[in-house]
Amino acid sequence: MKPIIAVIGSENAVSKESLDVAEEIGSDVARNDCILLCGGRGGIMEAACRGAKAAGGLTVGILPSLDKKEANEFVDIPLSTGLGYARNSLVVSCADAIISLEGRAGTLSEIGLSLCNNKPVVVVKGSGGVSDFLESGRDELEFGDRIHAADPGKAVDKVLDIIKKLDRQ
Amino acid sequence: MKPIIAVIGSENAVSKESLDVAEEIGSDVARNDCILLCGGRGGIMEAACRGAKAAGGLTVGILPSLDKKEANEFVDIPLSTGLGYARNSLVVSCADAIISLEGRAGTLSEIGLSLCNNKPVVVVKGSGGVSDFLESGRDELEFGDRIHAADPGKAVDKVLDIIKKLDRQ
Amino acid sequence: MKPIIAVIGSENAVSKESLDVAEEIGSDVARNDCILLCGGRGGIMEAACRGAKAAGGLTVGILPSLDKKEANEFVDIPLSTGLGYARNSLVVSCADAIISLEGRAGTLSEIGLSLCNNKPVVVVKGSGGVSDFLESGRDELEFGDRIHAADPGKAVDKVLDIIKKLDRQ
Amino acid sequence: MKPIIAVIGSENAVSKESLDVAEEIGSDVARNDCILLCGGRGGIMEAACRGAKAAGGLTVGILPSLDKKEANEFVDIPLSTGLGYARNSLVVSCADAIISLEGRAGTLSEIGLSLCNNKPVVVVKGSGGVSDFLESGRDELEFGDRIHAADPGKAVDKVLDIIKKLDRQ
Numbered sequence: 001m002k003p004i005i006a007v008i009g010s011e012n013a014v015s016k017e018s019l020d021v022a023e024e025i026g027s028d029v030a031r032n033d034c035i036l037l038c039g040g041r042g043g044i045m046e047a048a049c050r051g052a053k054a055a056g057g058l059t060v061g062i063l064p065s066l067d068k069k070e071a072n073e074f075v076d077i078p079l080s081t082g083l084g085y086a087r088n089s090l091v092v093s094c095a096d097a098i099i100s101l102e103g104r105a106g107t108l109s110e111i112g113l114s115l116c117n118n119k120p121v122v123v124v125k126g127s128g129g130v131s132d133f134l135e136s137g138r139d140e141l142e143f144g145d146r147i148h149a150a151d152p153g154k155a156v157d158k159v160l161d162i163i164k165k166l167d168r169q
Numbered sequence: 170m171k172p173i174i175a176v177i178g179s180e181n182a183v184s185k186e187s188l189d190v191a192e193e194i195g196s197d198v199a200r201n202d203c204i205l206l207c208g209g210r211g212g213i214m215e216a217a218c219r220g221a222k223a224a225g226g227l228t229v230g231i232l233p234s235l236d237k238k239e240a241n242e243f244v245d246i247p248l249s250t251g252l253g254y255a256r257n258s259l260v261v262s263c264a265d266a267i268i269s270l271e272g273r274a275g276t277l278s279e280i281g282l283s284l285c286n287n288k289p290v291v292v293v294k295g296s297g298g299v300s301d302f303l304e305s306g307r308d309e310l311e312f313g314d315r316i317h318a319a320d321p322g323k324a325v326d327k328v329l330d331i332i333k334k335l336d337r338q
Numbered sequence: 339m340k341p342i343i344a345v346i347g348s349e350n351a352v353s354k355e356s357l358d359v360a361e362e363i364g365s366d367v368a369r370n371d372c373i374l375l376c377g378g379r380g381g382i383m384e385a386a387c388r389g390a391k392a393a394g395g396l397t398v399g400i401l402p403s404l405d406k407k408e409a410n411e412f413v414d415i416p417l418s419t420g421l422g423y424a425r426n427s428l429v430v431s432c433a434d435a436i437i438s439l440e441g442r443a444g445t446l447s448e449i450g451l452s453l454c455n456n457k458p459v460v461v462v463k464g465s466g467g468v469s470d471f472l473e474s475g476r477d478e479l480e481f482g483d484r485i486h487a488a489d490p491g492k493a494v495d496k497v498l499d500i501i502k503k504l505d506r507q
Numbered sequence: 508m509k510p511i512i513a514v515i516g517s518e519n520a521v522s523k524e525s526l527d528v529a530e531e532i533g534s535d536v537a538r539n540d541c542i543l544l545c546g547g548r549g550g551i552m553e554a555a556c557r558g559a560k561a562a563g564g565l566t567v568g569i570l571p572s573l574d575k576k577e578a579n580e581f582v583d584i585p586l587s588t589g590l591g592y593a594r595n596s597l598v599v600s601c602a603d604a605i606i607s608l609e610g611r612a613g614t615l616s617e618i619g620l621s622l623c624n625n626k627p628v629v630v631v632k633g634s635g636g637v638s639d640f641l642e643s644g645r646d647e648l649e650f651g652d653r654i655h656a657a658d659p660g661k662a663v664d665k666v667l668d669i670i671k672k673l674d675r676q
Contacts, residue, residue, distance in 0.1 A: 001237065001247060035246060060229075060246060066262055066286065066422065068170065077204060077229060077246065078170060079263040082286075084404065084420040085623040086600075089593035093235055094248040104648070108641075109596075109619025115612030116592040117235065117251075133648060134615075137640050141611070235591065253573065253589040254454040255427035258447075262424075273479070277472075278427075278450025284443030285423040299450075302475050310442070310471060339575065339585060373584060398567075398584060404600055404624065406508065415542060415567060415584065416508060417601040420624075431573055432586040455573065455589075 003163055004060075005029050005156070006037040006095035008110045009044030009103045010129065018044065018102050018127055021152040023051035025099055025124070028156035030057020037062065037095050039087070040071045040078055044101055049074030062090050089113050096166075097122065097159045102129035115146050120162045122148045122155050172332055173229075174198050174325070175206040175264035177279045178213025178272045179298065187213060187271050187296055190321040192220035194268055194293070197325035199226020206231070206264050208256070209240045209247055213270055218243030231259050258282050265335075266291065266328045271298035284315050289331045291317045291324050341501055342398075343367050343494070344375040344433035346448045347382025347441045348467065356382060356440050356465055359490040361389035363437055363462070366494035368395020375400070375433050377425070378409045378416055382439055387412030400428050427451050434504075435460065435497045440467035453484050458500045460486045460493050510670055511567075512536050512663070513544040513602035515617045516551025516610045517636065525551065525609050525634055528659040530558035532606055532631070535663035537564025544569070544602050546594070547578045547585055551608055556581030569597050596620050603673075604629065604666045609636035622653050627669045629655045629662050 007025055009018065026048035029036045036052040038045040040061020049059040053074045061075035064087050071078035081087045088106060092098055092114040100111055101124045108130040114121045123135040138147040150158035176194055178187065195217035198205045205221040207214040209230020218228040222243045230244035233256050240247035250256045257275060261267055261283040269280055270293045277299040283290045292304040307316040319327035345363055347356065364386035367374045374390040376383040378399020387397040391412045399413035402425050409416035419425045426444060430436055430452040438449055439462045446468040452459045461473040476485040488496035514532055516525065533555035536543045543559040545552040547568020556566040560581045568582035571594050578585035588594045595613060599605055599621040607618055608631045615637045621628045630642040645654040657665035 001240075001244075004237075004246070058227075058246075060248075068173075068263075071170075076170075077173070077227075079229075079248075079259070081259055081424075082262045082422040083259075083424060084422075084600075085620055086419075086421060086593060086596035088620070088623070089596060090248070090250055090252075093251045093591075093593075094237075105619055105622030105650070107619075109616050109623055112612055112614075112616025112619050112637075113592055113595070116595070116616055130619075130648060133644050141637060141640060143612070250593075251591040252593060253427075253431075253591075254451055255424055255431075255588075255590060257451070257454070258424035258427060262422075274450055274453030274481070276450075278447050278454055281443055281445075281447025281450050281468075282423055282426070285426070285447055299479060302479060303446075306471050310468060312443070339578075339583075342575075342584070396565075396584075398586075406511075406601075409508075414508075415511070415565075417567075417586075417597070419597055420600045421597075428586070428588055428590075431589050432575075 003034040003096045004037050004094060005034045005159055006091050006098045007044065007048035008038065008091065008098055008107050009101040010107065011041050011043040011045065014043045014102060019047040021124060021127065022047035022101055024152065025155055026051025027055040030055035032156055032160060035060060037091065039091050040075050042072055046072035046074060062087050085109065092119050093117055095119060096163050099124065099155050099159060100131040101127040103131050104129060107131065115143055118146065120146055120148060122150050122158045124152050124155050125149045172203040172265045173206050173263060174203045174328055175260050175267045176213065176217035177260065177267055177276050178270040179276065180210050180212040180214065183212045183271060188216040190293060190296065191216035191270055193321065194324050195220025196224040199224035201325055201329060204229060206260065208260050209244050211241055215241035215243060231256050254278065261288050262286055264288060265332050268293065268324050268328060269300040270296040272300050273298060276300065284312060287315065289315055289317060291319050291327045293321050293324050294318045341372040341434045342375050342432060343372045343497055344429050344436045345382065345386035346376065346429065346436055346445050347439040348445065349379050349381040349383065352381045352440060357385040359462060359465065360385035360439055362490065363493050364389025365393040368393035370494055370498060373398060375429065377429050378413050380410055384410035384412060400425050423447065430457050431455055433457060434501050437462065437493050437497060438469040439465040441469050442467060445469065453481055456484065458484055458486060460488050460496045462490050462493050463487050510541040510603045511544050511601060512541045512666055513598050513605045514551065514555035515598065515605055515614050516608040517614065518548050518550040518552065521550040521609060526554040528631060528634065529554035529608055531659065532662055533558025534562040537562035539663055539667060542567060544598065546598050547582050549579055553579035553581060569594050592616065599626050600624055602626060603670050606631065606662050606666060607638040608634040610638050611636060614638065622650060625653065627653055627655060629657050629665045631659050631662050632656050
């Protein structure tokens, strides 16, 4: 089974720089023969899917509504849950690891749920939002073993290293 | 976006005949360029996935536990929800239409949830279990517009016809 | 802890007779010092809550939307889940036992989920809908150990007997 | 309908001081004729329930497992969801407002989900954990309109003020 990597981050008001990083990460996910999972909507999610598709990958979007048309156009498998924000829990439970950029309330909930489920989170350094904020407090909050940090171009490598180590355990 | 077709039915104590039918239906789903969705476990689910993979298709399994290793070996995308039986609601909400064979309690809940969500259900005639039982009562229960019946070799054709009609509406 | 008894059945187009039965059952639930749980909306749910409140009981409604104003006026504790029909799974998982009258798609899904979770279901004899239909097939479908039947005035007694037996196990 | 106030915070390794604060808050919730909602387990949740019961209140616990025996002894209505950590979404969606003390991963996810659902969160100042950490970043993260802060003895007053203002809108 191919590893499933979730990319999380804001839907709206995302900087051009973060969108570019998300697209590059999506491509890296696909080039490493992993499945890209996300919340299926716009912003960071769409950029990551675009990158994955450009690199020939497979993309899955776990949607809040019952209407699969809400998925961005780069989602291969739109999953219309009808669970609203409760679907955030699935975005992380279905992934082997999570890459987080920027982000606001939704991303905050997803990082929290990742930590609950012992899913490793790699924060893209310097991306801002709740990602950087939580990374800055990971030692104080005793999340040091589950929240990691990586430069944009190294995020997928970092995730793959962590997954390999977990598989060996 | 490719249509997503869910195949539902029992995990345990399934007849050889039903497994063969499920495998054929899985192949038909794949040959018609649709994605096969199911609960990801054994029995009817595994047979349908086996058929879809043999025909070069893509398979998604929405699992009850948090452990993706519970998926059968023919699932490409195992989604570990941790929701227990509440995941039954996702098996049907994420599908465009449902094909049902045999079945017991889980299948019963999935047909009920399909009807709640106005998702068309095609029952495989003569497969027994809750599928045939509910089909026998579809007029009495006023489910005639949502529960359909088809011979085993015609189930996927029937589903595709129904999806096309719904798309035109 | 007080036993929690769920009453399930249709929201719309319910006969006056069934509403009267549901109200009586709600009263019986309260008089036996049990908590009444339901889907929180109209029809059978509202009638059962009305009966429970008239008898001084406590009522809990597990709602599909995020708006607690959708609860009927006899719900003491409206729980706004935002899960849509997926909330049906909670109506039965949170109950010790279920009483079912009449019913259509939602009730069908709830009986299926009750059987999945090994929760006893007492069908009110003669109430029609999916309740009577499933009761008629309980032996054929091998649900005989989990689907029970009772006359309207005996439904709560039957449920309490079953809960007592389960507690002794 | 009585307001429903959720109290969130850690289950394990909670300071005596935080437990005392949680108990006082639980009492304040009950004395103000509100329903206390929580995750139903130990630590902060149990302390809040104990306080509410001592003041004659009503307590609801939304549990992760299917076993209602996992509830602490001060929960009147144990709701066994079987949803695992996905139940965190219900703890906040079912509340009118949230009071947060200390906390780790679970609390983090619940604050995130509160913000997603536009539910006001009152952080108990000086309680530490993710509560204080997020409060310290509320302006930087643009959560200033939804994350509030209050001294321990003022938390319930603060919540009631916020609920009143929201009702007027």
